[in-house]
Amino acid sequence: MNANIQQRVLKVASEVLERKEDEIQLDAPLRDELQLDSLKQMTLFIALEDEFQHTIPPEEAEGLVTVRDVIEFIQRKMQEPSLA
Amino acid sequence: MTQLRVVLIKPSKYSMDGSVERFKKGYMPNATLWYIASLTPERIGDVPVVVHTVDEYVWQNLDYLNLLQHDPGVVTLVALVGVQSHQFHRALDLTAYALHHGIRHCVIGGPHPMTCDTSSLQGKGVSFALAEAELIWERILEDALAGELKPVYGDNQRWAKQLPGVVINPPNSTDLARYGAPVLGLYPVRGCPYKCNFCSVIKISGRQVRSPDIDSTIESLRRAKRGGVKIIKFVSDNFNKFPQVRELLHAMIDEGLDLPFYCQCDTQIAKDPELVELLGRANCYEMFVGVESFNRKTLKSVGKNHNYPEHYAKIIQLCNEAGIRPHFSNIIGFPDDDEGEIRHHIEILKTLRPRIASFYILTPIPGTEQYDEFRTDGLIIENNLDRFDGSCYTWAHPHLPREQLENLLYHSYVNYYGFLLKEGNLPDDDLRFAVFCRYTAGLRRHPMAGGYERIRVDTLTDYSHLRRMIFDIDLAPLPDSLRLSARDEEANRRVDWRPNKHVEHALT
Numbered sequence: 001m002n003a004n005i006q007q008r009v010l011k012v013a014s015e016v017l018e019r020k021e022d023e024i025q026l027d028a029p030l031r032d033e034l035q036l037d038s039l040k041q042m043t044l045f046i047a048l049e050d051e052f053q054h055t056i057p058p059e060e061a062e063g064l065v066t067v068r069d070v071i072e073f074i075q076r077k078m079q080e081p082s083l084a
Numbered sequence: 085m086t087q088l089r090v091v092l093i094k095p096s097k098y099s100m101d102g103s104v105e106r107f108k109k110g111y112m113p114n115a116t117l118w119y120i121a122s123l124t125p126e127r128i129g130d131v132p133v134v135v136h137t138v139d140e141y142v143w144q145n146l147d148y149l150n151l152l153q154h155d156p157g158v159v160t161l162v163a164l165v166g167v168q169s170h171q172f173h174r175a176l177d178l179t180a181y182a183l184h185h186g187i188r189h190c191v192i193g194g195p196h197p198m199t200c201d202t203s204s205l206q207g208k209g210v211s212f213a214l215a216e217a218e219l220i221w222e223r224i225l226e227d228a229l230a231g232e233l234k235p236v237y238g239d240n241q242r243w244a245k246q247l248p249g250v251v252i253n254p255p256n257s258t259d260l261a262r263y264g265a266p267v268l269g270l271y272p273v274r275g276c277p278y279k280c281n282f283c284s285v286i287k288i289s290g291r292q293v294r295s296p297d298i299d300s301t302i303e304s305l306r307r308a309k310r311g312g313v314k315i316i317k318f319v320s321d322n323f324n325k326f327p328q329v330r331e332l333l334h335a336m337i338d339e340g341l342d343l344p345f346y347c348q349c350d351t352q353i354a355k356d357p358e359l360v361e362l363l364g365r366a367n368c369y370e371m372f373v374g375v376e377s378f379n380r381k382t383l384k385s386v387g388k389n390h391n392y393p394e395h396y397a398k399i400i401q402l403c404n405e406a407g408i409r410p411h412f413s414n415i416i417g418f419p420d421d422d423e424g425e426i427r428h429h430i431e432i433l434k435t436l437r438p439r440i441a442s443f444y445i446l447t448p449i450p451g452t453e454q455y456d457e458f459r460t461d462g463l464i465i466e467n468n469l470d471r472f473d474g475s476c477y478t479w480a481h482p483h484l485p486r487e488q489l490e491n492l493l494y495h496s497y498v499n500y501y502g503f504l505l506k507e508g509n510l511p512d513d514d515l516r517f518a519v520f521c522r523y524t525a526g527l528r529r530h531p532m533a534g535g536y537e538r539i540r541v542d543t544l545t546d547y548s549h550l551r552r553m554i555f556d557i558d559l560a561p562l563p564d565s566l567r568l569s570a571r572d573e574e575a576n577r578r579v580d581w582r583p584n585k586h587v588e589h590a591l592t
Contacts, residue, residue: 039516042523046505055527058537 001068002075005052009071012051016044026068034067048074088133088229089160091151092120095167095174096140098470102544104174107535110142110262113255115269115319116166116194122252123221128229137255140174141534142262146542152178154186161228162187167194169450170473172560173551179210180550189228191237193217196469198242199287199451200563205555206235213237214566218244242572243290247274249300254311264536268313272301273326277579278350281387281453282415282446285321287565290572291579293325298332305341315369316345323347324359333366344369351375354395357402364406370440371403372411378432379425382418386454400436409514411440416492418446422483426492434503439514442532443496444474445489451565459562468559475530490528497525 006026014021017034030036036044045056048070054077056064064070094114096105121135138148152162162182164175172192179190193213196202202212213220215238227233252270260266273295276285308316323329336343344367351373353360363371377383378393396412403410412433416426433441448455448464449472458464458479466478475493477486484492501522504510510518521531529538551557568576 039519042519046502046519046523046526049526057527 001071002078005075005078006071008051009048009067009074012047013044013067013070016040016047024067026071027066029065030067030070031065044070052078054078054080086132086157087159088128088131088225089151089155089158090124090133090135090225091138091148091160091162092117092135093138093148093162093164093178094140095164095171095178097171097174097473098544099538103538103540104542104544105141105533106144106539106541107141107533108144108537108539109264110139110535112263112267112269112317113259114139114166115271115317118252118255118268119250119271120163120165120217120221123217123250124225125222128225131229133225137259139259139262144539144541149181152182152185152187159189159229160187161189161191161225163224164190164192165194167192167196169196169200169469170471172196172469174470176205176210176555176560177544177547177551180554181547183209183554184550188231189233191224191233195284195288196450196563199284199566201566202563204561205557208555210554211235211237214239215242216244218248240569240571242568243292243575244294245575247294247296249296251300251307252304254308254313257312260312265315266313267315267317268308269317269319270301270304270308271320272296272318272332273320273323273329276321277325278390279387281457282449284449284452286576287451287568289321291576293322293327295326295328298328298335301332302335302339305336305343306339309341309343313343316343318345318347321348322350324349324353324356329359330362333362336366341367343367346370346372348372348374351391351395351399354392354398354402360402360406360408364408368406368408370409370411371399372413373399375412376415377418378429379418379420382420385420386418397436400438409440410438411442412436412438413442413444414496415444415446416496417481417484417489419482421481423488423492426496430496430499433500437504437507439504439510440517441496441500443493443500444532445476445478445493447472447474447476447478450563456565464562467562469562475533493530494525494528497521497531501525 010021010024013024017024017036017040024034028034045061049055052074054074056073064073094117099105117137117139121137124133124135126133136151162179164178167175175192179192182190190209191211191213197212198214206212211233212235213224214236219241220237224233224237254268273293274289275291275293276289277291277293279286305316320326347363347368349371353373375396376388376391380393383389383391400410414429414433416429448458463479465480466476472478477489481489501518504518505522524531548558
């Protein structure tokens with residue numbers, strides 16, 4: 001995993017989830033353990049869009065269960081042309 | 085014959101990717117669907133009438149297509165209701181499906197057939213309703229029972245002189261659950277005295293403001309409450325031009341209905357603080373106002389002479405004081421707009437900070453004066469009616485090419501709601517809506533499209549062969565606007581109704 005992307009995703013996630021970065025386990029389920037409800041999920045995706053200039057449509061987000069999934073998803077997205 | 089089966093469908097539209105637009109949850113049930121259902125008698129003579137209602141936007145499977153198939157012993161009437169121009173292809177395809185499957189009686193009604201010439205599609209097995217339902221619905225039902233519909237209904241009078249007091253039966257709990265909240269749309273007043281050239285309302289409902297008696301509206305509200313409805317949306321275009329608005333609001337307060345409601349007012353509401361205060365007391369939670377532009381010259385150029393941008397801040401103030409959420413609706417891409425003007429518009433909006441803002445691209449809606457003018461000038465470059473939905477580039481703008489204007493549409497949402505979210509301190513409902521709008525627009529999807537979470541079930545290719553088979557077209561031709569009959573022209577001309585005359589004089 002790209003360390004830079006991981007660090008940036010964790011920073012964004014910690015702000016949205018209101019937790020310290022070191023409290024966020026990469027393999028923790030977003031919904032159950034990190035209490036990511038639908039509102040927080042959209043808020044997280046907006047914050048990631050602002051950070052990386054890539055959107056995360058709901059149909060693509062269905063398979064994102066853990067923070068690690070999100071980081072890997074962003075890594076894949078970074079290979080695509082950005083919004084900026 | 086055992087029964088008359090009436091299948092009322094509010095058709096969806098085809099999205100850019102060709103899918104039939106459907107959502108896991110809708111914003112609100114279509115008001116026309118439930119109005120027509122409530123207007124339909126339980127029996128005609130000895131024959132029982134069974135009504136089915138389908139709002140395609142929130143139907144997640146295709147079971148309802150079974151209703152569009154011949155059933156021996158039952159006379160079926162398929163009625164596509166409230167059809168707007170961007171839903172017209174979908175309406176045609178559903179009737180084509182029904183005809184192909186042995187249904188003999190299909191009718192399409194609503195804004196598009198009422199205001200646009202459909203003669204090239206007539207005589208092919210589908211009837212067109214050119215008038216308000218009160219004038220023609222009973223006759224359509226009787227003709228279906230008698231065995232044959234006429235090609236056209238209501239071609240010599242578009243509007244009923246008086247509206248009957250129809251009590252609306254709300255959707256059942258299963259249908260209410262298809263929406264984000266148990267909402268019912270009511271339309272207690274029709275007509276608009278103004279002459280905005282881009283607006284279809286005066287062509288659909290006329291300039292004479294008409295309303296049924298208050299008692300029927302109150303009874304509709306009582307039934308809604310008993311039926312589990314929690315929120316009312318009064319979708320009439322000018323609630324503040326409704327002569328009996330105060331009477332209705334006092335009756336709602338006296339009844340203790342405790343039903344939060346949404347309404348639409350014009351910008352003249354800025355001059356009527358007493359009414360805003362009364363709206364708040366009657367439990368109005370959101371007021372939609374078509375501000376459109378902050379440029380007075382632009383507003384005058386499209387006939388929206390009653391909008392004074394210097395009064396918009398007053399609307400926000402009055403709403404905030406009355407505990408009402410102001411919703412400003414904005415149009416971008418007026419002929420004089422350029423990118424700087426639109427960005428400036430958003431900056432002004434941020435200073436006023438309405439709690440809800442919606443944005444649409446100026447669209448020459450078929451049947452309007454603006455459509456006729458643009459068409460005469462050869463400006464309309466889009467020939468697919470599906471795209472005339474307020475989110476697409478349909479005419480050759482003098483300063484803004486397609487990509488730039490469509491980008492600006494989504495930018496307006498992203499920028500404005502991004503601003504509200506950064507400012508913080510939003511009430512829970514506003515926060516949820518702001519996040520939704522910001523996120524959806526970031527995906528280049530229009531947040532006001534009609535629901536939450538799109539689902540893909542069927543596409544145009546599933547139906548296009550039927551459209552060709554029945555109507556012999558791939559796309560319906562861009563229509564000519566339908567002229568008003570002499571009777572309707574006269575009714576429109578005689579309108580002289582200014583309910584707030586004393587207030588206007590005091591403040592303009």
